[in-house]
Amino acid sequence: MEEQLTKYEQKKLRKQEKEERRAKAKQRSSLSKWLVYLLLGALTVGVVVLVVLSRPKTPTTPDYSVSVPNEGAAHVDQGTQVSYNSNPPTSGNHWPTPLKEGLYDEEKPDEAIIHSLEHGRVWVSYNPRVSQDVVEQLKNVLKNQPLAILTPRSANASDIALAAWDRLDTFDVGDALDTQRIIDFVSRYKNTGPERVPAGSPGASSY
Numbered sequence: 249m250e251e252q253l254t255k256y257e258q259k260k261l262r263k264q265e266k267e268e269r270r271a272k273a274k275q276r277s278s279l280s281k282w283l284v285y286l287l288l289g290a291l292t293v294g295v296v297v298l299v300v301l302s303r304p305k306t307p308t309t310p311d312y313s314v315s316v317p318n319e320g321a322a323h324v325d326q327g328t329q330v331s332y333n334s335n336p337p338t339s340g341n342h343w344p345t346p347l348k349e350g351l352y353d354e355e356k357p358d359e360a361i362i363h364s365l366e367h368g369r370v371w372v373s374y375n376p377r378v379s380q381d382v383v384e385q386l387k388n389v390l391k392n393q394p395l396a397i398l399t400p401r402s403a404n405a406s407d408i409a410l411a412a413w414d415r416l417d418t419f420d421v422g423d424a425l426d427t428q429r430i431i432d433f434v435s436r437y438k439n440t441g442p443e444r445v446p447a448g449s450p451g452a453s454s455y
Contacts, residue, residue, distance in 0.1 A: 307432035313417035321366050322396040330359050336373055337362055338411050348452035351387050351398040356455055357448045367445035370434045371411040373401035382425050394447035412437035
């Protein structure tokens, strides 16, 4: 038969059990906090890695483009002809309605495309003297580029011209079209205009 505890011993035992429960609860709480910290840390690392991986990689190839002095970005009446400081232009007065991004077989107004460049588009134009094979290569390169515009342009002095806001690269085809040069220009200078407007935005025109 177990020995009966005195009231003092019973009180002491209850106190001891209470302290043990409190210590276990504190231990569980501390463990929960550490788990939360670990999960938050892992989540933060995951977000950082995701941002870094999703960020467009800057091309490591040479950049052949040049900076063109900015001529402003004022609107002029639709149909107004504007003179620019480069061929093709990269900034300046332009029409209120931009040209919608896409691949075109007809020449389009400079004044509309400048507005598109202001919205972060990249304009690839070619002199109509280039072969149809070159035109098809250009289309294949740009068909999956949502912010690209492709047009013929008879005023071009070179075979190919790559234009973005305040940037210009021009070159002749030679033995073969340098498609990597085009891809890298688009990668470097898309969405670098004064205004960022999502692809396919309403209000643009195909003219």
